[in-house]
Amino acid sequence: MRILYIDIDSQRPDHLGCYGYHRNTSPAIDQIASEGIVFDNCYTPDAPCLPSRTAFYSGRFGIQTGVVGHGGTAAQPKIEGPTRGFRDHFDWKGLGGRLQRCGYHTAMISPFGQRHAAWHFYAGFNEIHNTGQGGMESAEVVQPVVDQWMNENAKKDQWYLHINYWDPHTPYRTPTDYENIFANEPLPAWLSDDVIQANKQKVGPHCAHEVNMYTGTGNPKFPKQPGKATTPEEVRQVIDGYDLGVRYVDDQVAKIVSDLKAAGVYDDTMIIISADHGENLGELGLYGEHGTADDITCRIPLIIKYPGGAQGIHNTKFHYNLDLAPTLMDLIDGKKQDLWDGVSYAEAITKGEDIGREEVTISQCCHVAQRSVRWDRWLYMRTYHCGFHLFPQEMLFDLKTDPHEQNNLASQKPELCYQGQWRLSRWHDAQMQKMALTSNDVVDPLWTVIKEGGPFHASLTCGRPGRLGFDHYMEYLEVTDRKDGAEALRNKYATELNKFKS
Template sequence: MRILYIDIDSQRPDHLGCYGYHRNTSPAIDQIAKEGVVFDRCYTPDAPCLPSRTAFYSGRFGIQTGVVGHGGTAAQPKIEGSQRGFRDNFDEHGLARQLQHLNYHTAMISPFGQRHAAWHFYAGFNEIHNTGQGGAESAEVVQPVVSKWMADNASKDNWYLHINYWDPHTPYRVPLNIENQFENEPLPEWLSDEVIEANNQKVGPHCAHEIDMYTGNGHPAYPRHPGKATDRESVRQVIDGYDMGVRYVDDQIACIVEDLKAAGVYDDTMIVISADHGENLGEWGLYGEHGTADDITCRVPLIIKYPGGAKGIRNSQFHYNIDFAPTVMELLGGKIQAIWDGESYAPAITEGLDMGRDEVTISQCCHVCQRSVRWGKWLYTRTYHDGFHLFPQEMLHDLEADPHEQNDLALDHPELCREGQWRLSRWHDAQMQKMALTGNDVVDPLWTVIREGGPFHASLTHGQPGVEGFETYMQYLEATGRQAGADALREKYTPIINQIKN
C-alpha cells in the first residue's frame, strides 16, 4: 500500500468546506473527505510547529520529549544520557523508522528540519527533499518537486510520502498574479464590528495593532499580509489572505490526485490530510498567529481516505495527532512502540466506528505558557506566562455555544474550573510518573521555559523582545491608545525587569 501524508501548515479545520466553511476554499480536499473519514476533534498536544511535528513523528507528548519551545533548552530533545543506545529514541522508535521496518520507502518533501534545526524530524527517512526556503516557500516552489516525485515513484508500491505546504502560514504570500476569488464573499459572521473594536483594545504580540508581533509595520514583500487588522477592511485582508493560501494548496492537492489517478494507484493509496496546528484569526484578539493553547490553535483537520475503509463517515470523538503512529502500525500489522503516548483508532478508519478519547490535554510554550484540557463542550485553560497578553490565570469556554472563544466563563463556573484543574493535574501526574520510570530526568519542560525567562517569542532575557524591546513596545501601546494595557504590563513585569538589570 502507498501512504500520502499532506501536512498543511497552520490549517484550521473550520476554514475547509468539509468542516462547514461557507467559502469554497477546498474542493479537492472536500472530495477526498467524501471518500474517507473526517475527524472532527483531532488536536496537537503541543503547539505550534516544532513541538507539534516532534510529537507527531515521535508518538510522544512534549513533556516526555522535552520539545515544547521555539528557543532555549526546550527547543531541543531531552538528552537521553546513559540510556541512549547506538541510535536515539527518534530514530529507533519514531514512526518513519517503524515504516522502514515494514519495508516502506520513506520520503519527505519539506524544509522543516532545517527551519527549526529539528534534525530529529528527518529520522527514519530514506529520501529528503529540502525545498530550501525554510517555510517561506509558496506552493509554486514545492509543487514541481512533488510532481517529479510522483512521476518517478507513484506507481511503485510500499512508499510513505510526507509533503509540507506552507501557504496558510503567516505571512500570507499567495503570488499576486493569483486572483482573490473571495474579495466579494462575506467574512465569517462572528467577526462583527463589535468584536473587531474589542480586539483593538487588547494587548500583546500579534494583536490587532501588531500583527507583525510587536509592530504594525507590515512588510512590502508580503502585500497580502497587513501589519494591522483594526477595521473591517484590514480584517478582510487577513481573512482573504489566509483563505487564499488554503485554496492555493487545495489546487495543488487536485494535481496530486490527478497524478495518482494517472498512475493507476489512487484507489490503492491511503491519503491523510492534516496540519501541525491551526491559526487564530481574531480569537482571543490574535490575528495571523498560532500562539495559544486554545481550541483554535491546537485543533487540526484530520481526513483519512483508506483503501477499502469507511467512506463518508464523521468521527466525533477526541484524538491527538500522536495517535496516528499506533494507528498506522495497527493497520499495517507493525509493532506499536511501548514508548509511544498515542492510542490507535484503526477501527474508526476501517469500520467507521465512532471511537476515541474522553478528553485531551493541549499545551503551548512558544508564545505563552499555557496548558488546557478539552472535555465534553468545555475548554479549561491555565496560564503560567501570559506572553504579554494579560490573560487571566484561569479561563473557561463553552465551545458548543461559543466556538470562537469570546466569552470567558471562569468566574461563573468555579466548579468547572476545579474540574478542569483536576483533569490537568491527573494528566500531569501520569506524565511525571511515566517520566520517572522511563526518562533520564523528571523535568517538566514547561518549567524549563519559565526558568529561562519565559516563552521565546515573549521573553525578557533569551528571546524576543528583551528588556529594551519591552519598553519600546510599551511606548507603542501608548501611541495606539492602549495606555491601560501598558500600565498593567509595566506593573506586572517591572519587578522581573529590575531583577534582570540587577
C-alpha cells in the same frame, strides 16, 4: 499500500468546506473527505510547529520529549543519557523508523528540519527533499518537487511520502496574480464590528495593532499580509489572505490526485490530510498566529481516505496527532512502541466506528505558557506566562455555544474550573510517573521555559523582544491608545524588569 501524508502548515479545520466553512476554499480536499473520514476533534498536544511535529513523529507528548518551545532548552530533545544506544529513540522508536522497519520507503518534501534545527524530524527517512527556503516557500516552489517525485515513484509500492505546504502560514504569500475569489464574499459572521473594535484594545504580540508580532508595519514583499487588523477592511485582508493560502494549497492537492489517478494508484493509496496546528484569526485578540493552548490553535484537521475503509462519515471523538503512529502500525501489522503516548483508532478507519478519547490535554510554550484540557463541550485553560497578553490565570469556554472563545466563563462556573484543574492534575501526575520510569530526568519542560525567562516569542531574556524591545513595545502601546495595557504589563512583570534592566 502507499501512504501519502499532506501536512498543511497552520490549517484550521473550520476554514475547510468539509468542516462546514461557507467559503469554497477546499474543493479537492472536500472530495477526498467524501471518500474517507473526517475527524472532527483531532488536536496537537503541543503547539505550535516544532513541538507539534516532534510529538507527531516521536509518538510522545512534549513533556516526555522535552520539546515544547521554539528556543532555549525546551527546543532541544531531552538527552537520553546512559541508556542511549547506537541509534536514538527518534530513529528506533519514531514513526519514520518504524515505517522503514515495516518495509516502507520513507520520503519527505519539507524544509522543516532545517527551519527549526530539528534534525530529529528527519529520523527514519530514506529520502529528504529540502525545498530550501526555510518555510518561506510558496506552493509554486514545493509543487515541482512533488510532481517529479510522483512521476518517478507513484507506481511503486510500499512508500510513505510526507509533503509540507506553507501557504496558510503568515506572511500570506500566494502569487500576486492569484485571483482573490473571496473579495465579495462575507467575512465569518462572528467577526462583527463589535468584536473588531474590542480586539483593538487588547495587548500582546500579534494583536490587532501588531499583526507582525510587535509592530504594525507591513512588508511590501507581501502585499496580501497587512500590518494591522484594526478596521473591517484590514480584518478582511487577513481573512482573505489566509483563505487564499488554503485554496492555493487545495489547487496542489488537486494536482496530486490527478497524478495518482494517472499512475493508476489513487484507489490503492491511503491519503492523510492534516496540519501541525491551527491559526488565531481574531480569537483571543490574536490575528495570523498560532499562539495559545486553545481550540483555535491546537485543533487540527484530520481527513483519512483508506483503501477499502469507511467513507463519507465524521468521527466525533477526541484524538491527538500522535495517535496516528499506533494507528498506522495496526493497519500495516507493525509493532507499536512502549514509549508512545498514542492510542490506535484503526477501527474508526476500517469499520467507521466512532471511537476515540474522552478528553485531551493541550499545551503551548512558545508564545505563552499554557496548558488546557478539552472535554465534552468545555475548554479549560490555565496560564503560567501570559506572553504579554494579560490573559487571566484561568479561562473557561463553552465551545458548543461559543466556538470562537469570546466569553470567559471561569468566574461564573468555578465548579467546572475545579474539574478542569483536576483533569490537568491527573494528566500531569500520569506524565511525571511515566517520566520517572522511562526518562533520564524528571523535568517538566514547561517550568524550564518559565525558568529561562518565559516563552521564546515573549521573553525579556533570550528570546524576543528582549528587555529593550519590551520598552519599545510599551511605547508603541501608548501611542496606539493602550496606555492602560502598558501600565498593567509593567506592573505584572515588574520583578523581571528590575532584574533585567535595559
